[in-house]
Amino acid sequence: MSTSPLPRPSDLIARRRAEVAALLATDAAQAALAIHGTPLLLLDTARVEQQFRRLRDALPFVRFHYAVKALDHPAALAVLDRAGCGFDVATSEELALLVDGSVDTARIIHTHPIKKPAEIEHALAVGVRTFVVDNDAELAKFSRAPRDVRLLVRLAYRNPHAKSDLSSKFGVGFHEAERLVREARRRGIRVGGFSFHVGSQLDDPDRFVHAVDETIAFMSRLERQLSVRFDTLDIGGGFPVGYDRDVAGIEDIASGIRPSLERVRGRYTILAEPGRILVAEAATLVTSVMGIAERADGRWYYLDDGVYGAYSNVVAEDVHPLVFAVTELDGDAEQATHRWATLAGPTCDSADVIAREMLLPDLRVGDPLASPAMGAYTAVTSTRFNGRPLTSIAVLSQAPATGEVAIPAATSGVGGPQPQTVP
Ligand SMILES: Cc1ncc(COP(=O)(O)O)c(C=O)c1O
Structure with a gap:
């Protein structure tokens, strides 16, 4: 033995x-x-609420939309709803859970860059107005969408060290993002801003800072060049959890990105889509x-x-x-x-x-x-x-x-x- x-x-x-x-x-x-x-x-739903409060205290001017995909249990959704958190859904099924739970759909964003047309119709019908796109085919699905719909173009930041480098499946570089904004304008579709996801279980807080800074610089450049005005910056999820070793805490990551976000908080509504860190x-x-x-x-x-x-x-x-x-x-x-x-x-x-x-x-x-x-x-x-x-x-x-x-x-x-x- x-x-x-x-x-x-x-x-x-x-x-x-x-x-x-x-x-x-x-x-x-x-x-x-x-x-x-x-x-x-x-x-323990009290712990969910506690994590939300930590996030909100660390970044009080950010609107948090819990990524329902991490855990869709009604009790977790209810406690976050009561605490004032918004929601981020990827499917009609996640959306239905929230609608069944009487969540105000104005606080729901749909961030899957690929959706069936019927899913978009369902989301529009219940009042969701913020969606994410990263390609022409998706953009075309919004050609006849109501005028108050706001699209976010998903940017890709490579993060080979994240446990899940989401940039390999979704998101575009700056060149393609600019082309999509021009294409949306040509079609009369409103692009409200940009989103990104630094990768789940982010290992390096500097990558978050880098993604925020690069996106802000890109938005400012496009606004000057195209004479457009964006209103939304969505910094995604990715806050890591210490499973078997210590990781950067909410407050550490927040202190890294906060100075840059504070500089633009009057210009843009800043959204975030935390998933695992909350539950x-x-x-x-x-x-x-x-x-x-x-x-x-x-x-x-x-x-x-x-x-x-x-x-x-x-x-x-x-x-x-x-x-x-x-x-x-x-x-x-x-x-x-x-x-x-x-x-x-x-x-x-x-x-x-x-x-x-x-x-x-x-x-x-x-x-x-x-x-x-x-x-x-x-x-x-x-x-x-x-x-x-x-x-x-x-x-x-x-x-x-x-x-x-x-x-x-x-x-x-x-x-x-x-x-x-x-x-
Ligand atoms: C678009 C989007 N937002 C938010 C999240 C939540 O990420 P995390 O659980 O790492 O915070 C994910 C996770 O895959 C995602 O794909």
Whole structure:
């Protein structure tokens, strides 16, 4: 058996461990687990609101539109709506969730650069007026749009170090963007400004500063050359989350871009489309061991959730989630025997591996594990592979009027849970 001394955890890991321990000790989490079992995503909507307030405090003159694609749970949408956040949608289905939740459509922008004509019609019909384009075919779809529609041309900034360099799929360079603005003018379509996305899980705050500065300079040049006036600058998403290591915080990124944005805040409405930063840390995934095997490369634990389920961020987003054995959250980690183990998901596919070389105490079938920061791009990208149900989500929230903890019934993926108050 290969056992190892436990290395000193980084500050981030120690902080995450303490947060998970505190969460699992609450009556609300205990009740949710007792009712629903595992796997279960525990969603703390107060944390979503807290992140929104941090963003708003750091950049008070920016209008934030939460990127619904990161987590479309009605409770997350509702708390952001109540806090005054706007929304960014990519599809008619995301839009319908907001409309069903009675969100004011004036606070919704549609930022997918490629849309079916029917999706545009649907969005226009419910009152959305801001859309994104990056090519002629998309521009042509707006030829007969109402006059108050505002198009943003999506710019591409290469970011090979971002976890997801979105510029390879969408966006254009300055030359093509200028041509599109001229073409829009020829067709009588209003271009209100520009958007970009620096890439998800941005590794380098300077790239954000660079993209903001370049875009502002480009807008000023075009305004002079074409005698046009733009009104909107959309700085996209990309604020990173510390999954297994520290990353630049909201305040660090904001302090980098704030001086440039402040210079143009009187000229342009400044929008942002944060996704993961608002919801990732709000959810903790609790799983349990369903099988144990000794293989040639050591011990394997098979969990009741995997990369085809809520750990989908491992494959789709290259996230390395932390996984804590719940048995050692209370601090006696040093006492236990630890060994390197592989953590696999429940399906029969050999690609369903969550992590290799995880240092864990000896576990038994049924032992629970917990992964923090599992709110973004997890539930939304889960599948029902092998016929497994989508991982349930239990909402832990503080009911403001009574101070009671409300746990809506767990939901599988999206759709309307009916809140139940647990006594
Ligand atoms: C257009 C657009 N806006 C916003 C986001 C949210 O990005 P993030 O979750 O990195 O903040 C994405 C993510 O893919 C996106 O494509």
